[in-house]
Amino acid sequence: MTTTSPPDVLAPARLGPITLRNRIIKSATFEGRTPGALVTDELIEFHRRPAAGGVGMSTVAYCAVAPEGRTEHGQLWMRPEALPGLRRLTDAIHAEGAAASAQLGHAGPVANEKSTGFPALAPSRSFNPMSMRTIRAASVDDIARITRAHGTAAELAVEAGFDAVEIHFGHNYFASSFLSPKLNRRKDAYGGSLANRARVVRDTARAVREAVGDRIAILAKLNMDDGVPGGFWVDEAIQVAQWLEADGSVDALELTMGSSLLNPMYLFKGDAPIREFAAAMPQPVRLGVQLLGKQFIHAYPYRDLFMLGEARQVRSAVGLPLVLLGGVTDRAGMDTAMAEGFEFVAMARALLREPDLVNRIAEDARTRSLCIHCNKCMPTIFSGARCVLVERSV
Template identity: 90%
Template sequence: MTTPPDVFAPATLGPITLRNRIIKSATFEGRTPDALVTDELIEFHRRPAAGGVGMSTVAYCAVAPEGRTERGQLWMRPDAVPGLRRLTDAIHAEGAAASAQLGHAGPVANEKSTGLPALAPSRSFNPLSMRMIRSATTADITRITAAHGTAARLAVESGFDAVEIHFGHNYFASAFLSPKLNRRTDCYGGSLENRARVVRDAARTVRDAVGGRVAILAKLNMDDGVPGGFWLDEAIQVARLLEHDGSVDALELTMGSSLLNPMYLFKGDAPVREFAAAMPQPVRLGVQLAGKSLIHAYPYRDLFMLEHARQIRAAVALPLVLLGGVTDRAGMDTAMAEGFEFVAMARALLREPDLVNRIRAESRTQSLCIHCNKCMPTIFSGARCVLVD
């Protein structure tokens, strides 16, 4: 048996070296009202970088304007590069690496907000926007796939050290993986090989665009949390396909459907009242009346994705990032002992951006996050912990 790595030791990720194995996971910041970088967004990422993370992930960098969940979300275009360069410079100045999460919201996009059509594998209803979503054409798929490559090149130009391709949460690519959402009969539907085509093509396109200049991660759903949706058995096969393709340097494992079961990712309390208050009418009324049927509460426990993630770990040799309930040194050490190369933190860093440095200084440090999830609705007004002044 080999000794597990020290989570605080430098680690290689593709062509880059991180100062430690702790990544700030993508958390939509709600700080880009004009779809461009702001000083508030820079500070949002500078603080956990100063607080000790090895890499901070900027979310959500849409690859196309209709790929935003709402109109204020940042999308990758030349006009965004100067601001993104200021952002990466600020992260680098604190000794951390910077990653850009690239993706397309697909059926999760709010076309009422963006003014552009939301796209899904098949025609369906979006309970968030209360509108029908049209089925993506082959031309749409080709365009969005190419846009991933363009966005990746812009990320390199902006000074990012890594890109993370979003294949989770029933966004565009993840929706194609889902048997529940993908009812197509062409080469993008039916068999898993067909349903995985969008994922594999996007990853290959990004690899072709950037080569080995930056690290490439993919955020992959293990379980949609929806009956009839994408589940672990197929996630194992997709992980193997991505490994076979050689298109990514690591996988960050996740779960849940932003479209149909958002709380499955987060675990803990379900802040239905707070979500309703953050929504415009008539969505607010819909959340008030039916929110509990969509926003479920799931018991929280530390390392709550570990059982699923073990199955991926046993199937591939690719470096893996363990997300979900990583809040202390004990959890980090468990992840290392289980064979994961990196860990990712999100909510705990909203509460305490300096948590990583504090854990490094005192291994018994415990996170102050109580998993109330009241931070989730704040993405519409600037993501934050509501317990912090």
């Protein structure tokens, strides 16, 4: 009888057609550094720092596939005019020895149409509490157009020098909202059964694969649990993951949870910075957050590896490489993920606090993250994502 030792998280690893220098990915965190929806020097520096700090790959977020697919007007969207800046960005990440990934997606019902100037789209007619507007139901033509746009955006990512793309199937953005029985009340071929609700996800992943082939790696960020009664949950997530694996459309899944539309703090765990969120909002949304924020922005106790329980269920059911996200802050947690059968780990808040954390862990395995999970970084996405406990330097 032989046993196989878990992989070394700091050793090189294959991800589809590419090799990363280690198994640690900087996960997508909206940077708030793209006024004019174009790359800036600030955005480049935001990703250069964790690349220099030792991550295997840095994920650029959020790269909308269409102008109405942005959550707000300042977000980057994939178009030829963005290519020169994106090339400078990928060159800067590569110069530090890391790979570059572009998170591609469409905000759907999460979009603030008052900000973007375009109608927000959902599976069914609904209400967005952030924009205080009714969201219209996407037509079949809208769905087809947005599916094609993901393929076009992926081709642009290749041209821009990205090594990978991550398709956003989480947080009740467009594709994720179709998965949710709470948000998807359609009676056509895109609603009802899980097979119907998963059509947008599967068709989108196929469109990306057809567009780029094996030239770059394809990841998908998949919700396991919306965090709301009647929403998408892990039992259905397992089936969707199995379908994606059978389709051969993705090289890995990054598992996530929560709804940016209905329960945003479910993803993050830790303190709920209601006062800071309110201060970042324009009126009358600011007043609404001040008065009703506790009903929408919930606090959840933080613990390391807080998604492991749900992710372990997906791990037992699929053979695809999986990325464990959520409370990955130290070498012990990374080693646990490797021992549990996950091929990669992803970090976000800890790298906002310390972009060089991976290098420090490599030097001393006892290194602990200084992140205190106050989540006051979350409202800073509107003014430049950062840890509020350190002086802003980018």
